[in-house]
Amino acid sequence: MAHSPAPDQGHDITRNALYRRITLRLIPFIFICYLFNYLDRVNVGFAKLQMLDALKFSETVYGLGAGIFFIGYVLCGLPSNLALNRFGPRRWIALMMIAWGSLSTCLLFVTTPTEFYALRLLTGAAEAGFFPGVVLYLSRWFPADRRGRIMALFMSAIPVSGLLGGPFSGWILQHFAAGQHGLAGWQWLFLIQGLPTVVLGLLAIKLLSDGYQKADWLSAAERQMIAADLEADAASKPVTTGESVLSVLRNPLIWTFGFIYFCIQSGVYAINFWLPSIIKGMGFDSPLLIGWLSAIPYLLAGVFMILVGRSADLRNERRWHLVVPMLMGAIGLLIAVNFAANPTIAILGLSIATMGALTGLPMFWPMPTALLSAGAAVAGLALINSVGQMAGFLSPYLVGFIKDQTGSTDAALYSLAGLIVVGSLVALRVTRKGALQAARAH
Structure with a gap:
């Protein structure tokens, strides 16, 4: 196995400093891009508070529109x-950011369910390659023993988007409630939150490097150190996987990872798309107050996510740092359902659910990136992400459909909590077989 070279004495380089x-x-910069990526993806949860009445959409229409985004996302993830x-x-x-920012902004022109579905589908297709692309990109910069905290830092954009996006979205809806310049509050929401993504896309061309080999801000010795670390990673991978797309499609481990990710995302999207409505159902009517209350779970989740990421890297332990947060997600949803009449306990339950589900995301990704060879990772990470993101379609649609049928989201949230528990058990089984040996070998 290759080892990291000693620091170049002339430049006094250390791995930590590098x-x-x-x-x-x-x-x-990637954090800010992902923040707006996630904001553009889930801001329909706040737009819903005014959009449904204005356009006469049913809960099922909203759930399908929120979820159909992920049909385009899943179909285009691998080719992207x-x-x-x-x-x-x-x-x-x-290119992706300019495209999805433009499409997300155009949601302000929607007047019919068909237009809503079409734009959400196209926005999902445009966004599809961003997240798996960034995971692949970061795996080519950082060795496996550093990816827990790096993924946590990157993916903390999700709770931060909820922390900032909730109050900001609530303020937009309230401030523009009467309509200004011919646009309603929900239309201003799409405009104000969509256009910055286009600007960030233009900045990406200048601010990103294609890889450490082409980064002119690194010295030759620094590039050599990164190369040695990544070569040591490649040599220690216990799972050999063919690098063709067909061999990736045939690999059962990749599909298993996809299912685990699907279970995690089922809880995440239930929270993201329905948190404002669940809080409103507790008796809160002010969009601004709903925004501030929805920020509480995301604030706690952001802190928890970074702490768990650091703990996982310091202890070189992946298994329980993934499974425990997943179980927290399920328990939190059950608390929120059973104590809906008590806003304090219900928001505590939603906070536990958000902390657990969102922390499960960055704790998951060091597993497949530690196992897949560089060539297999291109298709493998995209496939895992696409399978997981199918939850983005099924989860909000299931909640919307059940709410229309029963008048309550309880049965749907019970189902999603059960699914998260199943996913955690599968994750335990995978790790018990030794699939995390690569992550622990460093």
Whole structure:
């Protein structure tokens, strides 16, 4: 097995200093991009508070529109990641952001269910390659023993988007409630939150490097150190996987990872799309107050996510750092359902659910990135992500359909909690077979 070389004496390079500098160079911008990515994806949860009445949409229409995004997402995830690998992350990420930012902004022009469905489908297709592309991109900069905290830093954009996006979305809806310049509050929401993504896409061309090999801000010795670390990773991978798309499709481990990710995302999207409505159902009517209350679970989740990510890397332990948060997600949903009449306990339950479900996301990704070879990762990560993101279609649609049929979201949230528990048991089985040996070998 290859080992990291000693620091170059002339430049007094240390691994920690090098990776800290790379983190500061890459993560803040990628974090902001992912923040707006997630905001553009889930802001329909707040737009719903006014959009349904204005356009006379049913809960089922909303659930289908919220979820159909992920049909485009799933269909285009794999080809988009292959294109990113072909044309380079810098250009492809920029193109994706400009496209989805424009499409998300155009949601303000929606007047019929068909238009709503079409734009959500196209927005999902445009966004499809961003997340798996960034996971692949970061795996080519950071060795496996650092990916827990890096993924937590990157994916903390999800709770931060909820923390900032909730109050901000509530303020937009309330401030523009009477309509200004011919646009309603929900239309201003799509406009104000969609256009910055286009600007970030243009900035990506200048601010991102295609890889450490082409980063002119690194010295030759620093590039050599990164190369040695990544070569050591490659040598220690216990799972050998063919690099063709067909071999990836035939690999049962990748499909198992996809199912685990599907279970995690089922809880995440139930929270993201329905948290404002669940809080409103507790008796709160002010959009601004709903926004502030919805920020509480995300604030706690952001802190918890980073702490767990650091703990996982420091202890070189992945198994329980994934499973425990998943179980927290299920328990939190059950608390929220059973204490809906008590807003304090219900919001505590939603906070536990959000902390657990969202922390499960970054704790999951070090597993497949530690196991897949560089070539297999291009298709494998995209496929795992696409399978998991199918939950983004099924979860909100299931909640909307059951609410229309029963007048309550309780049965749907019970079902999703059960699914998360099943996913945690599968994750335990995978890790028991030794699938995390690569992550622990460093």
